[in-house]
Amino acid sequence: MAGVIIVNRGIPVVLGSVAAASTLSLTAAAPTSATTAPNIGRHCVIDLTGHRSMTCHASFQEAIAVASAGHIADAPDDPATAVRSRAFNARVNGLAQRSGTASALVTSIEYDGTQYSGPSIVFTHDKVCTASNLDIDDNLSALPAGWDNRISSFHGYSGCRPRHWEEKLFGGAFTEYQDARETMGIMDNQASSLSWT
């Protein structure tokens, strides 16, 4: 896992209608009653399908239960313990194998702290990512309030590899598509938008 994140600056990227749709849906997204409190210190879930609203929860275990549509209700409550657990990772990736039945597959879990620590935000989708690194399986044009410039480590699931962009709408520096990073180098606390392949 050690190494240097490859970062490129100023390379234009065209995400086409997918990006446009994401911008629209994110703007329209309104927090539910569960998200009205500041999400600092909490564990949040964003469903990348539909209206992309965010819910935040008191514990990581609860967030995973919501993200997995109830399939994983007993996750370790410490995020760092969970993500280092082969069993936990297998169960999260196993959600992807419930083809046609699961409404919530995890694309990645992003952490405020390095080494998968601290508050977290879980991204879910209704499909796995393709094996190709050349397509965009999903993207989020702006991280929600409370999560901008905050991500310090991440772990992908369901075959998805996240890319972290320095600016909203996929601008500025970005990380290469990677399965996971325990630290993010100069992109630490810099991510403002995300894409997954």
Ligand SMILES: [Ca+2]
């Ligand atoms: Ca951070």
Ligand SMILES: [Ca+2]
């Ligand atoms: Ca940023």
